[in-house]
Amino acid sequence: MPMPFFGRKAEPDAPGVHPDPLWSLQPRSDREAGDAITSNFAFHAFPAKVSKASMAWSYSFWLGTISAALFFLLILSGLPLLFLYVPSVERAYQSVKDIEYVITFGSWIRAVHRIAAHGMVIAVFLHLVRVYLTGAYKNGAGRGQRREWNWVLGVVMLLATLFLSFTGYLLPWDQLAFWAVTVGTNIASSIPGIGPTVRELLIGGRTIEQATLIRFYVLHVVILPLGLGGLFAYHMWRVRKDGGLAIAEHDAVVERPVETPVVATKTYTLLGVARGQAPVIRTQSIEAPGTTVNAVPDLVRRAAIATLSTIAIVGIMSVFIASPLEEPANALVTPNPAKAPWYFLWLQEIVTDTTIRIGSFTLNGAFVGGVLLPGLLVTLLTAWPWLDRSPVLAAGVWLPRVRARQNMVFLLLVLGILVLTFVGMALRGPYWNFYWPWEVWPDIPARI
Amino acid sequence: MAALTAQGAASLRSLVPNVSYDSPTTVKLGSPADFPDGLKFLPDERLFVFRQGNTFHAISAVCTHLGCTVRAEALANLQTAGSGAGELRLTHRFLCPCHGSEYKGDGSNVSGPAPKPLAWYRLSFAPDDGQLVVDLAAEVDTDFRLTAG
Numbered sequence: 006m007p008m009p010f011f012g013r014k015a016e017p018d019a020p021g022v023h024p025d026p027l028w029s030l031q032p033r034s035d036r037e038a039g040d041a042i043t044s045n046f047a048f049h050a051f052p053a054k055v056s057k058a059s060m061a062w063s064y065s066f067w068l069g070t071i072s073a074a075l076f077f078l079l080i081l082s083g084l085p086l087l088f089l090y091v092p093s094v095e096r097a098y099q100s101v102k103d104i105e106y107v108i109t110f111g112s113w114i115r116a117v118h119r120i121a122a123h124g125m126v127i128a129v130f131l132h133l134v135r136v137y138l139t140g141a142y143k144n145g146a147g148r149g150q151r152r153e154w155n156w157v158l159g160v161v162m163l164l165a166t167l168f169l170s171f172t173g174y175l176l177p178w179d180q181l182a183f184w185a186v187t188v189g190t191n192i193a194s195s196i197p198g199i200g201p202t203v204r205e206l207l208i209g210g211r212t213i214e215q216a217t218l219i220r221f222y223v224l225h226v227v228i229l230p231l232g233l234g235g236l237f238a239y240h241m242w243r244v245r246k247d248g249g250l251a252i253a254e255h256d257a258v259v260e261r262p263v264e265t266p267v268v269a270t271k272t273y274t275l276l277g278v279a280r281g282q283a284p285v286i287r288t289q290s291i292e293a294p295g296t297t298v299n300a301v302p303d304l305v306r307r308a309a310i311a312t313l314s315t316i317a318i319v320g321i322m323s324v325f326i327a328s329p330l331e332e333p334a335n336a337l338v339t340p341n342p343a344k345a346p347w348y349f350l351w352l353q354e355i356v357t358d359t360t361i362r363i364g365s366f367t368l369n370g371a372f373v374g375g376v377l378l379p380g381l382l383v384t385l386l387t388a389w390p391w392l393d394r395s396p397v398l399a400a401g402v403w404l405p406r407v408r409a410r411q412n413m414v415f416l417l418l419v420l421g422i423l424v425l426t427f428v429g430m431a432l433r434g435p436y437w438n439f440y441w442p443w444e445v446w447p448d449i450p451a452r453i
Numbered sequence: 454m455a456a457l458t459a460q461g462a463a464s465l466r467s468l469v470p471n472v473s474y475d476s477p478t479t480v481k482l483g484s485p486a487d488f489p490d491g492l493k494f495l496p497d498e499r500l501f502v503f504r505q506g507n508t509f510h511a512i513s514a515v516c517t518h519l520g521c522t523v524r525a526e527a528l529a530n531l532q533t534a535g536s537g538a539g540e541l542r543l544t545h546r547f548l549c550p551c552h553g554s555e556y557k558g559d560g561s562n563v564s565g566p567a568p569k570p571l572a573w574y575r576l577s578f579a580p581d582d583g584q585l586v587v588d589l590a591a592e593v594d595t596d597f598r599l600t601a602g
Binding site: 184187188191192195205206209210211212214216337338339340341342343353356357358359360367368369370371435436437438 | 468469470473474475476496497499517518519520521522524548549550551552553565566567568569
């Protein structure tokens with residue numbers, strides 16, 4: 006029986022027979038490079054050729070790849086936790102405590118999961134900022150491009166990431182978790198009319214109890230990861246359909262259509278040959294000469310560097326940064342101050358400051374700051390590709406002059422969110438009072 | 454298609470709770486003699502019960518902004534609110550740890566994001582053993598007093 010050959014043959018067995026039956030990371034020809042894409046499952050999502058410009062570290066910072074790597078790492082580190090965690094109000098806290106203090110490598114796995122989760126919120130957010138600042142949601146010359154819809158998908162994925170984080174936050178069932186979720190779900194119930202019903206559906210009752218825990222648990226481990234995974238696949242597929250990153254458009258748009266000579270091995274229509282016309286192919290795509298490279302090995306190498314370094318960095322950080330676990334959840338005592346997770350602190354700042362009083366009429370800040378303003382922000386983000394009227398050439402470029410004004414406004418909003426987050430993190434003390442970092446918090450008893 | 458729709462609708466409907474196993478809203482709080490003059494905080498009910506001589510009233514400890522439990526802080530100088538028979542000695546003020554809302558001793562909101570005053574609840578004496586009973590479903594006006602007699 007002939008053994009399958011895994012090495013590299015110097016010469017094909019016969020003319021027309023493929024010299025190498027398997028794929029290779031060091032292809033010797035374009036053909037072998039293409040074979041690596043089509044015969045390797047892990048690479049099948051890649052194009053055969055990729056624009057050189059779009060692989061630049063300084064264009065995209067590879068933030069999308071980093072986000073995906075973190076998502077992958079979250080699934081990986083979530084699996085052992087799935088075996089160890091018990092989603093019941095009596096046992097959840099104890100099981101997390103066991104993970105933290107009893108189980109071998111438990112605290113490291115939990116730290117990886119937690120740091121990757123926080124990292125993913127940051128990476129996805131920065132990815133959105135990058136795409137906005139480079140106007141990468143704009144369509145170029147390609148047919149069937151729907152970049153604006155991929156942007157909408159991205160906004161939904163950011164929300165899914167935040168909701169994943171939020172649902173994971175409750176699971177340890179400690180004070181931090183309990184009160185963050187109390188505040189979070191009360192924001193939902195501040196919507197006039199349907200609010201209380203929404204909250205009841207969200208937490209499966211009127212108080213945060215077992216029904217809430219199991220709901221958040223199933224959302225966290227099944228529904229949201231599946232949903233985000235599906236969206237991710239669709240997001241990547243759209244990137245391919247849209248002709249890669251927006252920066253690649255410049256190869257097509259800027260360059261004049263290039264006339265390429267007849268290729269000897271290709272067959273053209275008999276009519277063309279009979280009329281004595283030299284058949285000419287007009288290329289008008291990113292395939293303009295010199296702008297692309299084979300995905301194997303160039304794209305694969307960079308994707309591997311981005312993915313593996315992300316995983317390595319999170320792994321190393323998790324050795325040194327322990328995950329907090331507060332006292333068990335206690336519905337009777339609200340911690341002072343009670344803070345939301347850091348990525349929601351800007352919202353907590355807003356809900357503090359937006360209660361509006363007009364005469365005797367009062368609008369709860371929970372609704373204005375917790376529902377109306379964030380809703381408006383998300384709506385604006387979603388609709389922006391259709392509102393942005395800047396020319397196509399402004400796409401795929403960092404901070405172009407024609408988009409200066411909208412980039413400025415966007416950056417101010419981002420800065421505002423960052424400042425509010427910082428204020429909430431560092432400058433708020435007991436009773437949510439303002440304290441400078443060098444001021445000492447007054448001594449307030451935990452109970453009255 | 455109809456089968457799929459029915460399956461989907463049934464699955465979603467099953468997630469809407471039909472029964473709520475909340476704790477009852479009418480709760481016995483103990484003998485009136487157990488309540489000292491001034492304020493007593495009952496964490497289980499998230500309730501402040503006030504006694505002024507032989508009159509009682511109860512104010513919710515649930516912040517009207519986002520539902521955190523407010524804390525009572527004793528005042529250095531006593532204040533009063535109302536007049537005549539309804540006069541209240543205000544011994545405390547209430548502060549919310551979540552977003553810094555502040556309420557006066559009668560529950561009225563003074564500053565911070567809280568949109569309305571803390572709720573007052575109906576108090577009564579249990580007909581069987583004379584314990585103090587609160588009805589957490591019955592909000593009352595701020596002139597409500599329960600007089601032992």
